[in-house]
Amino acid sequence: MARPCKLVLMALLVAAMASPLALAYDPSPLQDFCVADKASNVFVNGQVCKDPAMVSAGDFAFSGLQNAGNTANPFGSKVTLVDVKALPGLNTLGIAMARLDLAAGGLNPPHTHPRATEILTVVEGEMYVGYLDTTGKLFAKVLHKGDVFVFPKGLVHFEFNFGATPAFGIAGLSSQNPGLVRVADSLFxxxxxxxxxxxxxxxxxxxxxxxxxxxxxxxxx
Structure with missing residues (x-):
């Protein structure tokens, strides 16, 4: 009987260790959907649910990612984010997405998403992308049309267009509200x-x- 008892104890220990990790992610849905109620002023970890009787297909749809973002700014970049604020139907689903536009020579400056891992697909052009791990090691690569790169949650990363033509990509993020911390902006x-x-x-x-x-x-x- 000693061996089965040890196995049970080990299983309980693993479960206990895993529980805090599970709590670190967006809350899991307990119903088919929980469309964010933009009219509510109640503050919760996430968004208050809209009355299901008032939900429509429009709550799950967003239009605009087919349009290039305005890159006429000092960085030469524009991120069009589709998070729970833009698409209420994302509430409790733990996902978001974005379109990244980079002019020739444009930069999406070093930043982090404190609540999300990001996966980027280059749709047009070329990008030099990379991230830094917690030891300061740089993982960087030149991406071409159709290439994919992942930025682990919370780590500093960037995207740069060294080419002579505009580039853009589509990113998926593992949170309905990824958050954004631009390193230089935050410090200076x-x-x-x-x-x-x-x-x-x-x-x-x-x-x-x-x-x-x-x-x-x-x-x-």
């Missing part, structure tokens, strides 16, 4: 601002340089 454009001393020490530059960089981000607000 924070409000209230991070002190010059902190940034100067972190980046091994002087306070005057910090001020010059902060000024660049202040003009984009």
């Amino acid at each position: 454009g924070a409000s209230p601002a991070i002190t010059d001393q902190v940034l100067a020490k972190a980046f091994r530059i002087d306070a005057a340089t910090v001020q010059r960089i902060k000024a660049q981000f202040a003009t984009k607000k």
Whole structure:
């Protein structure tokens, strides 16, 4: 009887260890759908469900990804995100998607999605993409039309178009609300601002340089 007991204990231990991991993802649906009620002011972890009697096919549809995003900005990039705010039917389903447009020389600057893994497919053009793991190792690759690349959840990543023509891709994300943290914007454009001393020490530059960089981000607000 000793061996079966050990196996049961091991199974319970594995289940206990796995439980916190399961809780880290978007809540699982307990019904066919839970369309987000945009009119509700109740704050919950996710979105309040709309009355099923008021749900229509339009709650599950989004139109616009066929249109190129406006890349006339300093980065030469535009992300059109289809999350639960844009598509209420995504509520509790744990997925979202986006269209990424990059002008020639355009960059989607280093950023993270704190709640989602991302998988990107290049539809037109070429992109140099990559991410950094928690040791600082870079995983990067040049992608061509039809190529796919995955960015693990929460890790800093980027996309750059080094070509002479525009490029765009379609991304899937494993959260209805992936979140976005742009690294440079968060550090140099924070409000209230991070002190010059902190940034100067972190980046091994002087306070005057910090001020010059902060000024660049202040003009984009």
